[in-house]
Amino acid sequence: MDTDKKHIFDNKKNVQRVLYGLFSSLILLLAIEPFVTKHPYFPWEKSFGFYAIYGFVACVLLVLVAKYVLRPLIKREEDYYD
C-alpha cells in the first residue's frame, strides 16, 4: 500500500513534541494542585503530589518486579505446552 508515504511519527520531531507535551502537562498538573481544595478521606492524601508519586512509584515497582522477579520464574519457550 502506502510504503513510501511519510507518517506522523516517522518524523523524530513529532515524537519529541509528544514527549514535551507529556512533560509540560505533568508540570501543569503539579502546579495547579495548591489551588484545588481537597476533600481527603485519608491523611496521606493531604500531602503534596501524593497521587503523582504513588502512580509513578507503583508503575516502576510493577515493572521491576515483573522483569526481575516474575519473568525468570515463569518464562518458558513458546512451544512449552506442545
Next chain:
Amino acid sequence: MIEFIPPAFIYMAGALLVPLLRGRVKSAWMLILPVISFLFLINVQVGTAWEINFLGFDLVPFKVDRLSLIFGYIFHLISLIGIIYTLSIKSDLEYVAGLVYAGSALGVVFAGDLFTFFVFWEMLTVSALWLIWARRTKASQAAGFRYLMVHVFGGLVLLAGIIMYISEQKSISLGFIGLHSPATYLIFFGMGINAAWPLLHAVIENDMRRVLSYSLINQVGFMMVGIGIGTQLSINGAAAHAFAHILYKSLLFMSMGAVMFRTGKINATDLGGLYKSMPWTALFCIIGAASISAFPLTSGFVSKSMVIDAAAHGHMSIVWLALIFASAGVFHHSGIKIPFFAFFGHDAGHRVKEAPPSMLIAMGIAAFFCIFLGVYPKFLYSILPYPVDFVPYTAPHVLSQLQLLMFSALAFTLLLLSGIYPAEIRAINLDTDLIYRKGARLFYRVMDKGLNAINRTAERILIGEFLVNLAKFVREAPAKLLAQICQPFWETEEDKADPKAASKKFMKRAQSGFYPISIMGLFAAIYFGLLFLQYIATLI
C-alpha cells in the same frame, strides 16, 4: 397480543432460523433479534416474575429486578455490537453459537431460581465451546477441550453447591446468599489482591489477548470489591463498572481481533506501527484504552471512582491503596502497552488494509458509548440498582486521577527510553493453567516414580525374598526339627567329637526320610500330652 417474550427465548429461537436464511436476509435477521428483544425488555415492569410449579419446587425461569435489568441492557447492546462485528466472518456455526451464547447469558441474568440458573449456565459453556471450536484449528480444538474440562469441573462444583443449598434451605429461590463471617473479609481481601496481582503478568506478557485477559481479572476484582463492601454506593459502583467494563473491554478485544484479522499476528513482538495502515482501529483502541484506564470523560472514570470512593467512605485504607495501585497498573499495561506495541512503537512493517467496515462500525458504536457514558454519566446512573447521589467530576477528583495516570505514563516513558522496560520476548509465561496443562504429565510421573517404585520394592521383597525363604522354610524346617529331635538318641561318640559334621549328617538323614519317627507323630504326642495335662487340671 403477546405481552412479553423472555430475551433468552428470542435469541435461541432466532438462532435456529439463521442457517435457513441467506445473504442480506440473514444479516438483517440477526441484527433485528437484539432490537426486538430489547423493545420487549424496556417495556417490562420491574418485579415481573414467571412462576411454574415443577416436582414440588417453584421454578422462576424469568424474574426482573433493577440489577438484572442493567445487565440485560448491556448484554443486548454488546450482542448487537458483536453481531455487527462478525458480519464479515460469515460462518453459520459461529453465528448460531454466538446467538445461543448471548441468549444463555441473558437467561442466566434473568434466572429466578437456581435450577434455571444452572441450565442456562451450562448452555453458556456448551455454546462457548462451539465458538472456540468454530475456528477449526488444532490449537482451538485443544483449547476447547481444556475449556470443557475446566468448565465441566466448575459446573459439577456449582451443581454440588446448589444441591447442598437446596437441601439446607428447602428452596431453590435465587437471592442474596450472603457472607456473614470472617470469610467475608478473607474473600474481600483476596479480591482486592486479585485486582492488583495479574498486573505483574500483564507487564511481561507477549500475547495481546492474554494482556487483555489479565486486565479483565483486574477489573472484575474492582467489581468484587464493590460487591464485598456492600453499601449502596459500592454496589452501584460494581454494577456501573460492569456495564462500562463490558463495553470498553469488548472494544479492546475487537480492536485486537481486527489487527489479528488483517495481519494474522497477535504477539507484541510481531506488531507495531499499525497506526499507519489501520488508523481508525488505532483510534478506537485508544478510546478503549483510555476508558479502561479511567481517564476523565470516559466511562471508566465515572464507574471506577464509585468503587474507590466507597472504599474510602468505609475507611478501608489497605483496600483503597490496592485499588489505586491497580488503577495505575491497569493504565500502565492495558492503557499504554496495548495501543503502543500494536499501533506505535517499533514498525513491524505490516502494510495491510484497514479493518472491514462491519468491524469499524461495531468498534465505533462501542467507542461512542465509552465516551457518551463518560461525558453524560447521568444516563448510566439512572439505570443503577440504587438511587445515585455521586458526583464524579469534582476538581480534586479529576486532578488526582490525572496526576496518577500521567505520572504512570511518565514511568512508562522513562523506563522505555532507558531500556529498562522488559523487551517483549517470544515466550510464554506460566500461569494457573499449568496445573491442568502440565498436571496430567506430572501425575503420570508421580504415579510412575511413586507407585511403580512401591511395586518394584514389593516384588523384590515378596517374590524375591519372602517366597523363596518360605519355600526353603517349608522344605527344610520339618527335617531340621526332626534331625534335632533325633540327634540326642542316635548320636555316637564319633559325632560328639565333630558336631558340625554330625548335624550335617543328621540333617541329610532326616531329609531323606531315614528316621522312622514321623513328625506328625511327634505333634500328635504333644497334643495328647497337652490334653492329658488339661484333664489332670480339671480333676484338681
